[in-house]
Amino acid sequence: MQIIDNEADEPLVINILPMIDVIFAILAFFIISTLFLTRAEGFSVDLPEAETAQSQQEAFITVTIEGNGNISIDKKPVALNELTKTVQAQVGDPPAEGLRHRTEALLTVQADETIDYGQVIAVMDQLRRVKGASLGMATQQPAQAGDSK
Template sequence: MHLPEDPETPLQINIVPMIDVVFAVLAFFILSSLFLTRDEGLPVALPGAETAETQAQRQVVVTLNAEGETFVGNRAVADEQLLEAIQTLGTLADGGLVVIRADQAVSHGRVVAVMDRLRSLPGVQLAIATDAGQAPDSP
């Protein structure tokens, strides 16, 4: 009995599965890097504090720059519109955190006035941003 010989097919490297794996790994790193970015916001000279801690919960950033302007996120708002601008973000529904990033040239009274206004929001927690690891400037 004579069996026909199988013609040898040339060897091939199928790269489609390798491309799928590379794209899956790439998508993982892109998505994970989106969660690692910090929102520094607008440039202000923050005061230093040796005991500063990083906050990990949902937060809204209110910035007070040296020129006296107030920002919620990156959007400029008037003092009368501050609470409304924060409420439209909707992140403070169940006890979110409002971080106040005040330039060190902003007067203490201005920061206290903004904090007083923000405390009227129900369940709000306030924090003041500082440069971590730096000694506070001498008065």
């Protein structure tokens, strides 16, 4: 028995537009998710370069001095005269004499390289008054020849 097909055969078409939409959605997901993997403790500042810069332990508290002179602790603005009190409240009271000594909290100062040197010293002076904390300065390694900033 023979079947006669009078309908014209339509050519097969692969529609790639939905596939492109799915690929862009996946790409957008990965781009957005990687933004949350970066360390974002302070505001974006241009750190000064230092060839002797060494990686330290994770900062307990990050104090940022922006290029416009604003001071913030972990992205929360704070006035210079309130800095010691605010940081001491976050660090807590140091252990009493004779008790087991806990490790010191590391306070890291991130200062924009364009900021006035006097303001950096004023912030460091306030932070040195915090009992039970050590002070560090954030810098970055200089770019090697051929590296781009």
